[in-house]
Amino acid sequence: MQENTNNIPAPEGSVTAKYPELGSGLIPVEPYISPEYFEREKKHIFKKTWLHVGRADQIPKAGDYFVADLEVCDTQIIVVRNRQGEIRAMHNVCSHRLNEIVYDKRGNTRKLFCKFHGWAYDLDGNLTGVPEENSFFNLDKSKFGLTRVACEVWQGFIFVNMEPNPAQSLEEFMKPVYGSIEGYPWDKLKEGFRWTSVVNCNWKLALDAFQEAYHVAYVHGNSIADAIDRSTSVEGMPPLDVICGDVHRRLSLAGNQKSVYGNPKAVTEGGAAAQQALSDAANARPIAAAALRAGVGSAKEQFPLDALPEGVNWTKSPNWLFDMNVIFPDFYVSLRPNYFQAYTFRPVSHDKTMVDARVFYAEMTTAGGRFFLEYMKVALRDVLLEDFSTLERTQRAAQTGVKKHMIVQDRELMVRHAYHAVERMLARGEAQEAASNQ
Amino acid sequence: MSIVKSLPAQFAELAPYAPIWALATETERNIQRHTVGMDAIYEYSKAILPRVDEVVTFLNAIPLSDLDSKPEAMTLMQMLLSLAEIAPAVEFYKQPAVIDGYDSRRFVADETFVMSPHP
Numbered sequence: 001m002q003e004n005t006n007n008i009p010a011p012e013g014s015v016t017a018k019y020p021e022l023g024s025g026l027i028p029v030e031p032y033i034s035p036e037y038f039e040r041e042k043k044h045i046f047k048k049t050w051l052h053v054g055r056a057d058q059i060p061k062a063g064d065y066f067v068a069d070l071e072v073c074d075t076q077i078i079v080v081r082n083r084q085g086e087i088r089a090m091h092n093v094c095s096h097r098l099n100e101i102v103y104d105k106r107g108n109t110r111k112l113f114c115k116f117h118g119w120a121y122d123l124d125g126n127l128t129g130v131p132e133e134n135s136f137f138n139l140d141k142s143k144f145g146l147t148r149v150a151c152e153v154w155q156g157f158i159f160v161n162m163e164p165n166p167a168q169s170l171e172e173f174m175k176p177v178y179g180s181i182e183g184y185p186w187d188k189l190k191e192g193f194r195w196t197s198v199v200n201c202n203w204k205l206a207l208d209a210f211q212e213a214y215h216v217a218y219v220h221g222n223s224i225a226d227a228i229d230r231s232t233s234v235e236g237m238p239p240l241d242v243i244c245g246d247v248h249r250r251l252s253l254a255g256n257q258k259s260v261y262g263n264p265k266a267v268t269e270g271g272a273a274a275q276q277a278l279s280d281a282a283n284a285r286p287i288a289a290a291a292l293r294a295g296v297g298s299a300k301e302q303f304p305l306d307a308l309p310e311g312v313n314w315t316k317s318p319n320w321l322f323d324m325n326v327i328f329p330d331f332y333v334s335l336r337p338n339y340f341q342a343y344t345f346r347p348v349s350h351d352k353t354m355v356d357a358r359v360f361y362a363e364m365t366t367a368g369g370r371f372f373l374e375y376m377k378v379a380l381r382d383v384l385l386e387d388f389s390t391l392e393r394t395q396r397a398a399q400t401g402v403k404k405h406m407i408v409q410d411r412e413l414m415v416r417h418a419y420h421a422v423e424r425m426l427a428r429g430e431a432q433e434a435a436s437n438q
Numbered sequence: 439m440s441i442v443k444s445l446p447a448q449f450a451e452l453a454p455y456a457p458i459w460a461l462a463t464e465t466e467r468n469i470q471r472h473t474v475g476m477d478a479i480y481e482y483s484k485a486i487l488p489r490v491d492e493v494v495t496f497l498n499a500i501p502l503s504d505l506d507s508k509p510e511a512m513t514l515m516q517m518l519l520s521l522a523e524i525a526p527a528v529e530f531y532k533q534p535a536v537i538d539g540y541d542s543r544r545f546v547a548d549e550t551f552v553m554s555p556h557p
Contacts, residue, residue, distance in 0.1 A: 055553070057552075057553055058552050058553060059552075060552075106550075106552070190553060191553065191554070191555045192551060192553030192554060193464075193547070193548075193551065193554055194547070194548040194551040194553075194554075195545050195546060195547050195548065196546055196548065197540075197544050197545045197546060198544075199540075222530050222531055222537050223526065223530040223531075223536075284529075285525075285529040286487055286529075287483065287487065287521060287522070287524075287525040287528060287529055288525060288529060290487065290490045290491065290494075290521075291522060291525070293491065293494075294490075294491075294494040358551075360553070363555075364502075364555070365502075366497075366498045366502070367494065367497030367498055367500065367502060367505075367515055367518070368494040368497070368498050370502060370515075370519075370555060370557070371494065371518045371519065371521075371522060373555070374518075374519045374522035374523070375522040375525055377464075377522075378464075378522050378523050378525060378526060379525065379526055379530075381542075381545070381547075382526040382530065382531075382536045382539070384540075384545065385536040385539035385540045385542055385545060386536055386537075386538070386539055386540075387540075388539075388540035388545065389536070389538050389539050389540050391540070
């Protein structure tokens with residue numbers, strides 16, 4: 001029975017048919033529940049791939065730093081801005097007797113001091129001071145700096161790579177799928193909010209919950225399902241288009257503009273867009289309507305739709321809602337006309353994921369604008385609590401072993417591609433390893 | 439224990455709600471939403487909504503960066519942020535918690551995130 005289902009090709013006109021190499025079959029459950037599979041992912045994906053750890057805006061001044069927990073790479077990384085304004089990354093391990101150098105998760109410092117014996121390093125990780133230096137045996141300080149990690153920045157997003165000499169630069173990694181969104185107004189979106197949670201599920205299961213809109217009508221039935229356009233006979237939220245790269249993937253969505261949450265451009269455009277968003281909200285959702293009235297005109301910057309780079313809303317839909325962007329392996333960025341969300345689904349173990357969810361809005365100049373942001377942020381947070389409601393339940397259900405496969409429809413193409421991208425990278429990594437062992 | 443938090447004179451009728459809803463952080467506001475019960479949430483929403491545009495107009499006259507030195511205005515601002523906090527309870531769920539939702543106490547707001555606005 002399952003074999004037969006595997007063999008039905010996706011029909012012409014479906015987004016799945018654009019990528020015949022992905023097939024149209026069932027997706028195995030094993031990668032979501034197997035500790036052995038997770039060890040392969042650690043070795044061949046997470047320890048070799050560019051991983052997002054934060055925004056450059058989080059460390060604006062020289063000496064600003066934060067610590068990224070990367071259990072999936074068996075380490076902790078200090079990310080710091082040096083005196084020249086460059087961002088550096090190094091393992092949080094002292095060269096002397098290996099204590100963790102930084103205890104706080106973030107801060108500002110002139111130098112990095114080890115609290116065990118007082119060894120001091122500059123912001124590039126060079127060893128600059130050793131108490132009782134003469135009691136060591138001709139210690140050559142230039143050889144014993146902190147261990148640096150490859151670190152590059154793309155569009156303000158800081159990435160690190162555990163490979164001493166990464167096979168691709170960050171730019172080479174990003175360009176093929178994301179070159180066309182460079183120039184998105186990141187720099188106008190600096191009012192950020194952040195939540196974290198350790199969720200007892202596999203990292204792919206968490207990511208999957210965000211890389212399709214099939215769930216909106218059900219999981220979000222009480223909240224933002226009014227973003228679904230009910231004015232036509234089309235059921236649900238079909239993607240405008242899906243782009244599957246070698247490992248990255250993108251999906252663009254349209255929706256009903258007559259809602260405050262679903263029509264964020266209303267607050268920065270005002271006028272007709274605001275009237276449209278308010279038309280249904282004024283009676284049904286008076287707090288939402290009050291927040292939008294309070295916010296119109298408060299944004300410090302303009303966000304004209306025609307100034308967005310061509311890769312954002314690439315089908316040029318007049319009812320565009322947002323683009324989902326998954327940056328391999330575990331980073332999700334949702335781009336809207338005047339705000340964006342950035343979520344990492346970073347594995348801790350095969351059944352545990354550290355989620356770091358951030359949202360960035362336009363700077364508001366008034367209390368009314370701040371009220372609007374709080375409305376949008378709280379609504380988003382509660383929508384995320386809906387998204388998260390399935391994760392641990394799905395993981396437990398997967399671990400029963402009752403089902404060996406999942407069924408994926410056309411509009412869940414990104415879930416299908418995600419499985420293939422991981423498989424592809426595991427196969428490449430293991431082929432390379434086999435070749436180098438010969 | 440009662441906390442006295444006064445409001446600008448023209449909003450004196452909202453003063454009974456200040457000790458409950460004038461809270462400085464998202465975490466405190468969210469905990470309060472899950473503590474006071476739906477009747478109290480509806481009561482506050484009904485009390486402030488008819489005045490909300492006036493509250494916004496009053497606060498818009500004060501630069502956000504000056505609120506720290508104007509305790510009555512800050513109290514009013516925090517009450518406005520609490521209205522945003524209870525909006526989903528009133529307009530989405532008709533109950534304090536997200537229906538079938540993930541535990542909000544496990545979804546931890548980073549109150550010291552460097553990019554977060556103040557207040």
